[in-house]
Amino acid sequence: MAQQGVTPQSEDFSRWYTDVVQKADLADYSPVRGCMIIKPYGYELWEAVKAGLDRRFKETGHKNAYFPLFIPESFLKKEAEHVEGFSPELAVVTIGGGKPLEEPLVVRPTSETIIGWAFQKWIQSYRDLPLLINQWANVVRWELRTRLFLRTMEFLWQEGHTAHATHEDALAETMRMLGVYTDFAVNDAAIPVIPGRKSNQERFAGAVASYSIEAMMRDGKALQAGTSHDLGQNFAKAFEIQFTDENNDLQYCWTTSWGVSTRMVGAIVMAHGDDQGLRLPPKLAPIQVVIVPIFREESQRASVMAAAARIKAMLHEAGLRVHLDDRDNFSPGYKFNDWEMRGVPLRLEIGPKDVANNTVALARRDVPGKEGKRFVSQDGLVGTVRDLLDDIQASLLRQATEFRDSHLHEVTSNYQDFIEVVRGGEWALAWFCESAACEERVKEDAQAVSRNFPLEQPHPGEQGKCIICGQPAREMAYFAKAY
């Protein structure tokens, strides 16, 4: 049974999502159409995502910097594909300080252009390369149909921008960051994403090649959870990003860009959530353990609350993120539901009997009902809790992986079978010639496009025939409906 006010997933997944995001206090609509308010609990989750990514960026030698929100309109026009891709989505400032501007300013939809301008100034010689920069920022893309976290007019993200001396180096960086994203998604977010190359049609506007990590949501739809782009010399030529090499010859740089946004929060919600609400992976959960004290009589309050406070201090001391729900005006049952909705991985209950017996009850969010509940000694509790959190982290990844694998189908028979799989909300892995015509046909027949050519091909070195047109194809791609 779903929680009060939450549409069951089986009834309407999309409404379930919106219900849970709001009931779990992650985010809310704003008075500005298309913009969202990220509430404290949602922002804490985003801070955990940021911390996990930022640590990995710094470990791989990247430095954070900050570039202007506003970009001169003329900058966007310097890269032909780029301006074509982003023009329909721009928010434009035309008035500043009460006066019309001579040149309108675009609110950044992404920062390749303005960072390209800076790189041109910063890079002189091969000694300045590679230049490895990341920016945490807000960006704006004018979206007509928006959904909390998944597609909003303004969103928060990080955008990495790097410059290299050779195409080989730039490509290695592109793949390294795709690997960083995969590592984060799998090991921190417990989402078994599939890394791969986007088709030419689905490339970033201005890139030579785009790569993505694709995640499967619990309605079977795909969600692109991060992208990494090999920009070739496109932006280097548009912005004159040049360096003198070891022979003193002037060369154009090779650049990359890569990004993950607040969409990742939506991915976490839809990859793990159930009809009771969120299920957060312990590594990212703002609260890993919630303590709910239970007593019927006022005379029991003091001893139960004292034990609860002592346990909270002990777990906090051990570096765990723990919260004691000492609210007077709610029943334990209400609190159980509330913390289940918010996806706290582990609930710790303590009552008068537990105080007497030196025990507590631990209830796992990932295993419902009695099966997920056990009584344990307060001795060695830190170790018990740590082990359980590790187990929950692994269990969420395992459940998501099993779910994913049961909805992936390699289709080599014929186009009809292929389209039926995709129409049915499953993922089809099939030979694909990568032509725009074939991509378009699938879009018309199944409201779906290719997700990516997975790096891990099932038949490496082999060739096949495109499932759509029958022409030779060198790689297999996933097709699925997507967010």
Place this chain on the structure above:
Amino acid sequence: MAQQGVTPQSEDFSRWYTDVVQKADLADYSPVRGCMIIKPYGYELWEAVKAGLDRRFKETGHKNAYFPLFIPESFLKKEAEHVEGFSPELAVVTIGGGKPLEEPLVVRPTSETIIGWAFQKWIQSYRDLPLLINQWANVVRWELRTRLFLRTMEFLWQEGHTAHATHEDALAETMRMLGVYTDFAVNDAAIPVIPGRKSNQERFAGAVASYSIEAMMRDGKALQAGTSHDLGQNFAKAFEIQFTDENNDLQYCWTTSWGVSTRMVGAIVMAHGDDQGLRLPPKLAPIQVVIVPIFREESQRASVMAAAARIKAMLHEAGLRVHLDDRDNFSPGYKFNDWEMRGVPLRLEIGPKDVANNTVALARRDVPGKEGKRFVSQDGLVGTVRDLLDDIQASLLRQATEFRDSHLHEVTSNYQDFIEVVRGGEWALAWFCESAACEERVKEDAQAVSRNFPLEQPHPGEQGKCIICGQPAREMAYFAKAY
């Protein structure tokens, strides 16, 4: 002697500032007039400021959240003083997705209005109070005369917004956050700021009372480094932020807001820097210790570099922020200058003799020349370095405090003396009646305004006569030229 390309402070402090900010790689101008690019080294310094503040906000019960960049123009108009104060400074989006907007969107200059809208939705009962929210964000104010970090069209900041059941609680919060800012400035940034109340003329647009921390720069000018506002019920009434109290009566909330911005980076530069460049307080320095290996002959390289790497690992292991400058293409002398410019608190030199003797040389940034240099054993080096960093932190605060105190003058004699002090670039502490006419007269006569009425009054409980008009005055205020 000043470093190459740096104007001495005594010659032109303002040019010194711009030279150092650029030479130390903190920031750069951008192609958009009034916007700046925060370079990696400057951004790391800002990250340290953020971390120091964010920790304190969380310790005092605040939660981070995120609100939209765009604010409907009509929102700003709901609070009369607020719109009057900010109207001339707005950047306005009039085109979105290629079409003119029905209602223009203002790029937030501050977020009282949109957060007020959210608070109205979030708060129902006294149980929801206090609501303690902070936001890390970019804001835009259309400035004509801009300077890196000090005054830029777009800047980064945090803005706290809280709602309370009583005016007493709101005022306590206003003062608590002023205290948090003071604590951060004094103990982390080593800047002996003066907390106090702004005059009515210098209040935030829409506040009942504004408080600030005022810092003295090394040219004697004042810089407002943080503000905390008691907003009374002004925004609560404009946005209908109401709650039902314990008697079930509907009441308006009392709100506060408070902010510190990337200006703080400018304050750190100008409170400590000298003709050699930055001098960063160890608690905030991105690099606390820089290791410069020194050898003349190629045969000495291996042993020196091995020792340098070992020491780096040891210091890093101990949690210190350490950098090994292993660049081949620069001489040790060049490196010394470079790291002095960047304000690294401690330089560690190691050469062949040191390797043989198990020593290193340590040179303090805050004490120039031989006096600041000593040779120490590699045994117990972590402790030696820690002690020295503590000492440098204390020394920078002491130097800044001595400098400040030698430029503060209590003036009780007459207006002429008072104006001469302020005109001469010093701070005058004087009885002030707080009238607009008096404030205006000082502005005309000395291009200065009141900074604040310090919380710590020299003659508590006493009254005096306004140094400007001679009318009764209940408090003394600082007057100074300011950034």
